[in-house]
Amino acid sequence: AQSVTQLDSQVPVFEEAPVELRCNYSSSVSVYLFWYVQYPNQGLQLLLKYLSGSTLVESINGFEAEFNKSQTSFHLRKPSVHISDTAEYFCAVSVRAGGTSYGKLTFGQGTILTVHP
């Protein structure tokens, strides 16, 4: 079985400050890694994903995440946040195992990022 731990339930920051949202996972098999974002009263949207290749992946709105296999981590970072980044962020994994995992996602508990002016 897989598990995902997000180490911070809430992260308050000021606008234009850097932020890091931490995610660690545990799995006995290889996984794909995802970050999803949930804006207030909305569903989840994919922010970025790691499938293979370069361990650093980026989103179109300035977030990046680095896959660290030895530390089983996939932390999300942004060098300068905006008010509009206020949302809840979820780290998730899905099992790579051929065609039998069917894209089922195991989520972390979520981190609420609040950006203050």
Added chain:
Amino acid sequence: NAGVTQTPKFRVLKTGQSMTLLCAQDMNHEYMYWYRQDPGMGLRLIHYSVGEGTTAKGEVPDGYNVSRLKKQNFLLGLESAAPSQTSVYFCASSYLGADTEAFFGQGTRLTVV
């Protein structure tokens, strides 16, 4: 292009009542999922479907049933609602494979009193 649409958006049930949540997707996705979201617990998979006519249990299936009679629709049923089923329910769909993006509906907020 509507994506994933859930109905209703809000519902209050009395303990013991039944209801059905409807999910519809217009992206021709094979896989569909029902998750529940509870504070501090993230999202947990209730049931999922890998194609029309198929369903399977997820992590927390007890007290729920599902059906996928048509490829575009995935129904979640509560036969006898309990207060522990108070939650926000999300439907999602994906094309194929564990590496593809899941598209989520806007959620159904259910309160069981």
